[in-house]
Amino acid sequence: MSRFPFVKASFPDPALTPRKIRTHLIDVQQRLRDRRAAIHPPQDDTDRADPAEELRLTERAYRRADARAKRLHDDILRRSGLSHPNRDEREKLSVLRDGVGLVRIASEDRADELAAVLHAEMPWMAPATGHAWQAMRRSVREGWPGFRLPPVILDGPPGIGKTRWARRLGGLIGAASMVIDAMGESASFGVTGCQRGWGSARPGRVLELIMTDLTGNPIVVIDELDKAGSARSNRDQSYGLAEGLLPLLEPATAADWTCPYYRLGFDMSFVGWILLTNSLQPLPEPLLGRCTVLRLQAVDLSDLIGFAEREGRARALSDSSIASITEALAAVAPGAATRPSLRTGLRMLDRAADLEHRPMVI
Template sequence: MTRVTTTIPFSKIKFIDKIQRLSDLTERLTQKLREIRIDLNHREPHRMADGKAQSIYELITDADTAKIRRRAMRYLERLHASTGTQHLPERDAALLTPLRGGLPVARIVTEHEADEIAAALHAEMPWMAPATEVVWHGLRASARRGLPGLRFDPLVLVGSPGIGKSFWARRLAHHLEVPTTSIDATGEPAAFSLVGAQRGWGSATPGKLMQTALRERHAGPIVIIDEVEKSGNVQSTQGSRHTLTDAVLPLLERMTAETWECPYYQIRVDMSWANWVMTANSRWGLPAPLVSRCIVLDLPDLTGSQLQMFVEAQGKRRGLPRVAIDATSDAVQRATAAGRTPSLRTVSRMLDRVELLAQRHVLQ
């Protein structure tokens, strides 16, 4: 099914299709003043000087021209200022065009719809039941309150590598029909990667959060931050520190997220409909301010039977032949019996390989 959406006023910037050039505006105002004075002269004929009629071009004095130019400049300055993008280069202002008219957010209309989403997700990954339950309650509350979009509490999923924490988040986004953006807290300057860098930094660029909104034309993505407990910080040449926690906290609070300012574009946007799923391998290292704003869930390791259930569900979803599903399940069972229970990541790669082989043509 196609999810119902609501368009929200994502930003207060204005789009003006065409702003006149200063020369065109001054000419227009000059012509208008000339017409007014000609009309007045027709109704009240002016006195001739030295027996000569005054030329229409003499109706506008140098003082008039200077005054017209000053007023035209003030008008254009205020017009540019009203857009909210007057500080941006023309190229960057053009990149904000997708925000014209607002952006959609996915909406949960009924509590039954929330039940169906949770049931489908639980059927795929039943060992992630604690996380699915939190989302389920958030979706039901969104429907019950008639919210224009969907919300659930920010999550930190704590568990061993390879149990499917990030995979679960992507499958959740699939069922909700919303885009995702992912940040690896250990492999990049995570704070800048998420929210962007201000102009003046050598690598100034918009962050993935804003890029996703512009690229997908959607104001309610799921943001996935992997290994959040290992995030470091970036220090500028002036000595200021920029941590991932400092970047995330204003976005986790709904009130501050509604008027969040993009560091790169320096415009305020409504990021309050973004939903957050963070993963960690242990609670050690999790910043206290982050923990206080999220629901932290400790997830158990996967068992062999749970992995076999995953193979069965994913095999059917991918349309794999029964023989391929059984062969993969047997391989998982043998590895588990030998004390080498594979991770969900390994099993997913096995399914990818099996799917590729199943689609390969055989030479006759």
């Protein structure tokens, strides 16, 4: 895994604290004072003061050393870009001193293999798999330092496995992944972070994931984006999730994105954004223009039956349980008003597993 300079700051020697700088300044002053006393000794006994008093620095000298040490330390932090975070926050950020890793696709052949596995497991998600496949091949062909998934909107009916597909993609390529429920977040704060002055001030969850996993290209899934609300400040300014995502979806601005909490620049250009919707209508045009929009269809009954068979074998269910599930799914009338979804199949598999593993009652 290659290393990638993620934070737009340098990290000075942690030993250069104001106290250490002050100690050094006082030591230098004391040595200079001692040297002057040795070069210009008193001419007679009447000029000689108490030796201890003669060599001791004054209280004013100590105060000046304190002030100069603080100025020097502030200047070090300012030049490093770390003047805004406090000491505890700088300690947390220090994990980024040597950069972060980037998950890479080894070769175009490996990209083909990963895409084939993903398609075999969820063939009805072919448009999404094709998007990821081409991104994997492009990252190898163009020599990128890591895999970069261009932002994509998966628009389709509920219950077809959009979230499951995104998680599986992350698992196959070996990248960290997270799912954020847009309806459960407070505007964009949960994703991008919240600046000081708000009661919920904290870094965004995406940045926290990168700092925890030390991988700069996680797969981030925003679920139900079309149902996200917005918050308003006391100045009647709107903070919506869709608007907060805009600078993170554009490669040029994402490469120098400023965290509102730390007030530091980070290179978020390798984060893979997968936005899930049931309708495109509520989304602003600027967001749609920054993403590839893929419209997905409901799961065909034949695909659902095939999925139940594969998943049943993966869960080590008995042949009779798998047969019962597939027969129940196959019995659905073609023109039925309500069609089973992937969630229906997963519930049936969960129920079968529970029945097979329930304790014997004597």
